[in-house]
Amino acid sequence: MKQKEIAAVLAGAMLLAGCGGTQMGTMPEETPASGASPAAEPRDDAASDSAAETGEAAAPEQHTISLEQWRTQMSGQVADYTIEGPHAATSRLEDLAVLPEDGVTLQVMWWGGNGTLADAAETYGMTLEELQRLNPDVSDADLMDDSKGIYYYVTLLLKDGLYQLPETQTQTVTITVPWVQNRNDNVSSYEIPAALDEQAAAAMAEAYSFLAHMNICCGYGPSEPVGEKENLYRAVEGARFTNYTDFTSYLNAVFSPELAESYANSARYDEKMNIYTGGYMQGENDELWFTGGERGTNILYCGTTFTEPELQSDGSLTFWQLSLQADYDSFEGWTQPVKVAQAEVTPARLIPTENGWRVDKLELPL
Secondary structure (H helix, E strand, O other): OOOOEOOOOEOOOOOOOOOOOOOOOOOOOOOOOOOOOOOOOOOOHHHHHHHHHHOOOOOOOOOOOOHHHHHOOOOOOOOEEEEEEEEEHHHHOOOOEEOOOOOEEEEEEEEOOOOOHHHHHHHOOOOHHHHHHHOOOOOHHHHOOHHHOOOEEEEEEOOOOOEOOOOOEEEEEEEEOOOOOOHHHOEEEEEEEOOOOHHHHHHHHHHHHHHHHHHOEOOOOOEEEOOOOOOEEEEOOOOOOOEHHHHHHHHHHHEOHHHHHHHHOOOEEEOOOOEEEOOEEEOHHHEEEEEOOEOOOEOOEEEEEEOOOEEOOOOOEEEEEEEEEEOOOOOOOOOOOEEEEEEEEEEEEEEEEOOEEEEEEOOOOO
16 A cells, blocks of 8 residues: 655645446556547437347437537636647647656555545446455555545555556647636636547536636635635636626536536535635625635646547446656656656546536546
8 A cells, every 4th residue: 555645745636536426337448449429329210229129228319519509508708618639648748748668557546535445446347356456455444544534645556567548639628718817717728538529528628627626726716705704705806707696507517417516505614613615605696605725736747648438328428537647756856857657547427418518527637
């Protein structure tokens, strides 16, 4: 077991999604499948009849819509999107990142308290016995040790030997929000699998953007304190969203209904700490209120690649996000070439709705 305190090099990391959720299938293959585009046609009648005979549910209609149709679903001021590509995913890595010829270690940094070994095995499509064989020194007690709080890591190995990264092409989605006062926040770019159509790609890029505001620097600035309430702020003029209605309209256009609801009402009052924590809430006069706080990012992060999106029988698209990490032992800073050594694996999932594609599972790669 390898365990590193958050105060060391990894100043912060993501909570791994999927604990006890929809199983994503087996671990990434050395040669990924070709995948399917969100624009894939629904099954024909013969395929539907065959599915009925075997007891399998036919895939739902895709309801593919254009990027412009999707933008009209959001109220208030709406961002502009520029999409470039496709290009090789590895060409978008940090300039000093060096990929090893023999492959990388496939693993996950399982956040302490986030789940048991059985939860991890279900998320990654492995048997519990296989996961235990690969990680003989890790127990449920290590993963669920309340005495360590929430700021600790336990690395789980997910594959024997080294893994050759897939050659999945990506596209760059740039989000421009010119009315935002903060210069570092009015233009942002994200790498997205090239197989996704424009609307799905834009939704995924916006999901990344929101998760950064949810986890790295909570809320939207500029902002001001809400009266005497501890650790609670309201967005003011110059922020991307200044009212709760526009904010929730945005969330519902990006995420599945369940995720959108959970994010829109994520702020809670902690009576023991006497502060508000957790995220966002509706304030007085439809104001957007949110809690303060921020975390660091992973200094070892080198870039992200993906496996090819695959169309599932329920109509969803699933794939793996591979967040590349520098070798911890040899890392001496970003002033010289940095060897990529690990790929942190997290699941990604998009679901079809009547109003286009929505993100149902995604985590920040850094």
